[in-house]
Amino acid sequence: MTMKLTYRIIGGIACILLLIINSGQKSAAQQMSPVMNWEDANMLAVRENKLVLVAAGVQPDKKLFSNPDIKHFLGRTSVAIYMDMQSEAGKRFEPKLLLTPFPVYAFFMPFGDLLITADAREVARNPQVLADAAKQAQEIARIKQNNSRSIQFVKSLSDEQFRAAQEESKTIFMYFRRSDCRKCLWMEKNVFNLDKVADFYNRYFIPCEIDDTTGGWAEQYGIKNFPAYLFVNPEKKVIYKTEGEWSADRFLEEGEKALEKAKGITFISIPWPEVLEKARLEGKLIFVDVYGQLGKERRALGNTVYRDPGVADFFNRHFVNVDYDLTKTDEKSFSSDFSFAMYFLDNAGNMLHQVVELPDTTGLVEEARRAMEGRGLTAVAAKYRDGYRDKEFIETYIQLLARAGKPDEAARITKDYLEEFSWEKLKEMKYWKLFRAHFKAADSGLFADFYIHRTEFYPLFGEKEVDDKVREVWEAGAESYIREQEGKFVFDEKGFKEYGKRLKKEKVENRNYILRKARMNAAEKVGDWRVFSELAEERWNEERVPETELYAWGVKINEHCQDKSIRYKAARWFAIAAYQIEEKEKREGKIRISSYKGFFEKLVNDLLKE
Structure with a gap:
């Protein structure tokens, strides 16, 4: 086998023709022509199942x-083939190089995309x-031949x-290009069009x-280098940002990183002793979200707040984050004091802070900082017990109690304050807000004075607002005669009767409704189903009576009362109610x-079962 180099001048351009001579015959596929x-x-490459190698602007050396x-x-x-990049054919060919500088060697799929290049130097x-x-070009070509799908990009971005991202619980992937x-x-020719990607x-x-x-998005998100990839949540906040030219595997890794970050706070569900050990080893505090069926609405909001990039980053850095569904988990033993709420603890398991009302993203981080900063x-409760009584401090304490799901304690501190x-003083907006939100003491001298002068508050806060507060306090007073003692509910019937006389004397509007509702609640708690049903x-x-409340009565009687006469009486209500709905x-x-109607009919059947 011999090799012969022949030089020709075509259009004033020196070109190299590589001829491979084998047994006196020339193979067309073995030319740089x-x-x-x-x-x-390309036609020849298709016939012979090969790639196309173009020496773009470079004369191959012997x-x-x-x-x-x-x-x-x-x-x-x-x-x-050799391509003279100064010729008309070269100028037509140049876009296929995808802006790759030449001289360069470039491998192509037949009639297809650029696969890979090699620097001529x-x-x-x-x-x-x-x-x-x-070899790399062959592998890329093999992969491309076995792929038929591409990333389905929307060519513009709008609300x-x-x-859609909000409804589908997805992240928006923003690909910035020039x-x-x-x-x-x-990337468009070699990565985005691979099936796995x-x-x-x-x-x-x-x-x-x-x-x-387009649309000023690049400027809004500070994009200066291309290609850039932004992963953004439905609230338009950046979850993950990166840029560059990558392999398919690397591009998938970046997407997986974005998915992981999109999950937000990283929660774990492990036995409590392991939580404490993990927090101790990592030198972190503990954040516990205890939820269940009763907390679905709060949990849904949590899925937004917890996924906020700033919130997630803060909590993942500073806390071991744990979530427990009390309706499903068998880890209830981690603390008998925990109910549906969010808790901040030190790494020894000591309580630092508690929140029931889920704040917004800024608020949740502030609650966490409270725990971290003491x-x-x-x-705050310890400081109050020690006798500290600064006004601003007390007002903060009341708000913390309310957010912690301790309304009775908040009401007690509000009354004392x-x-x-x-x-x-209640005419001042600051104090009215405290009174309106937390005051419940019907037996207070302050409320007695307020009630006498309530019409003076109408021009300040509105008649309905004032009257609603009056009714709320009267209702709270009626409910105060049922108390829990040593794990059992006890009803102060004598005190309740005296309270009823007071409401009559004060000519309280809707007093029968207030008293009857409170007495029903007391009867339910002590298990007096005869009084409850009457x-x-x-x-x-x-x-x-709203259908929802009526239905709740029936469910309670069905689940807790075995007295047949009471069950029969209740069944009659629901039979009549179902008939009325049908008519x-x-x-x-x-x-x-x-x-x-269907719920009531089922209750009738359940209540009449032997």
């Missing part, structure tokens, strides 16, 4: 093929570089995509392609989707 054009080379292994490998895998120094590039960005073009990004994200000139509920002032029937006959639907000619 200045005569064969791009189209012909030593490039002095290594027989390289020569034969390139001959077996590629149809090679590197190849001149070490011809093995070209052989290695050819519609953010709404038309003159070589790396962008390469497309399937992953289409499944987990809402992909949006954003040109740097300003949590536990520390406001009773230091005259009733006229009062319920009175209310059912005299009031317009109303007939008159109106339509059936309500939210009708309680």
